[in-house]
Amino acid sequence: MSLNLSLLRALPSDIDTDALIVAVFEDQGLSPAARQLDEASAGRISALLKSGDISGKAGRSTLLLAVEGIRAPRIVLLGMGEAAKVDSGKYLKAAAESLRSLRGGPVARVHSTLPQIEVIGRDDAWKLRQAALAAFHVSYTYTATKKSARISSLTTLSLDGDAAHADQLRLATGIAEGVTLARELGNLPPNICNPAYLAETAQKIAAANDSVSLEVLETEQMRELGMGSLLAVGQGSANPPRLIVLRYNGAGEGVKPQVLVGKGITFDTGGISIKPGPGMDEMKFDMCGAASVLGTFLSAVRLGLKINLVTIAAAVENMPDGASYRPGDVLTSMSGKTIEVLNTDAEGRLILCDALTYAQRFEPDTLIDVATLTGACVIALGKHAHGLMSRDDALAAELLAAGEASHDRAWRMPVWDDYQPMLDSSAADMANIGGKSAGAVTAACFLARFTEDTQRWAHLDIAGTAWDEGRKGMATGRPVGLLVEWLMGRQQSSAA
Incomplete structure (x- = not known):
């Protein structure tokens, strides 16, 4: 660029x-x-x-x-x-x-x-x-x-x-680097941009910046941590999963980090609950949550933001195979909570729940996950607004304001406890889907069960906004603009 x-x-x-x-x-x-x-x-x-x-x-x-x-x-x-x-x-x-x-x-x-x-x-x-x-x-x-x-x-x-x-041009250049990275990763074909490729991209970011450190967890390390939910999604693929953890220390010791978690399904067939053929090629974009948090991380580093930032990309490929997880399986997540699989195509929340549990070890000031999570969000909001769910009114207001300031807008949807019974299961602590109605909301309610110890948590569903539909559709790089705008606000808040 x-x-x-x-x-x-x-x-x-x-x-x-x-x-x-x-x-x-x-x-x-x-x-x-x-x-x-x-x-x-x-x-x-x-x-x-x-x-x-x-x-x-x-x-x-x-x-x-x-x-x-x-x-x-x-x-x-x-x-x-x-x-x-x-x-x-x-x-x-x-x-x-x-x-x-x-x-x-x-x-x-x-x-x-x-x-x-x-x-x-x-x-x-x-x-x-x-x-x-x-x-x-x-x-x-x-x-x-x-x-x-x-x-x-x-x-x-x-x-x-x-x-x-003149500083606005510097800001634009830094934001554009992150947006471009997110677009490029999203546009790459899945035979190139697999979990290992995302880890290599993170390695390049870390190698180029002294203020950045990187840890990449592979299958055995995740198994030792008890990430049974994330590993189940990837066990049908020849491409092993990676949990990519980038850390940027821009505010010094003692300042709690902002933590971003991104869904990185580098290709989603739907698994055993396989998707229809038409449009399945677009499922290379199912890693745009991970792409956007990596892009946001790069922008924060390039701009030298005075924050501490941890970015976690859960990189997995969801494929049907003799070893694949199936509907009816009960998984044990890193948190110890068990999950009944009713649909293997509701896999994003299964990798995010373990990544969110892992994120707790960083004692985040704020925890935000970003995911192309549900078709229901596309039906609700179309291609213009991200779906925003949070239990914290102040955090939701911050993110909505950042979206308006950057014109990368979100719309708040409920994550009320009233919806939680839709996830009840007779075989496990919860099911991985909640039925036909309120799909985007019940997906967020599922994730909320793994962020109970973090008051400032928000979920961004970018299924409708991460790419333009159709054969010629390309990745948009959203919501890097919103997230960088919000991080700049957190920088000012910390300084105050």
């Missing part, structure tokens, strides 16, 4: 760049940058707007070439709708689409004036950081196994902004 970022405040008509991005509005016409370009071009832009060749409607864009009086050879005029109604979503979409429209052309250097427009409830710092993040997102190209991929030509982005906000 190579993208040079800078802030530049100058007359748009004088800027030496391959392309200018400028906003026009449906009601007020020209933005300040567009107005200056109009003056420099003897009214060319206003004339086109008046004739209808340019539209200020949201989502419309026009590419002008070689406009007399303007140094840049290309101008992207981007419709933003009504000036007073530009919200976060419209701004972020415009920032991404304007760059995407230039992606196929010979454009290496771009100057964007979008940060100068007003966005409801957002300040200059937010606009600059999000515009930079949008550029990183658009310029990412997956090439690991696709040699014919068209790589973005964008190498340099300057943004209209004051030097006082």
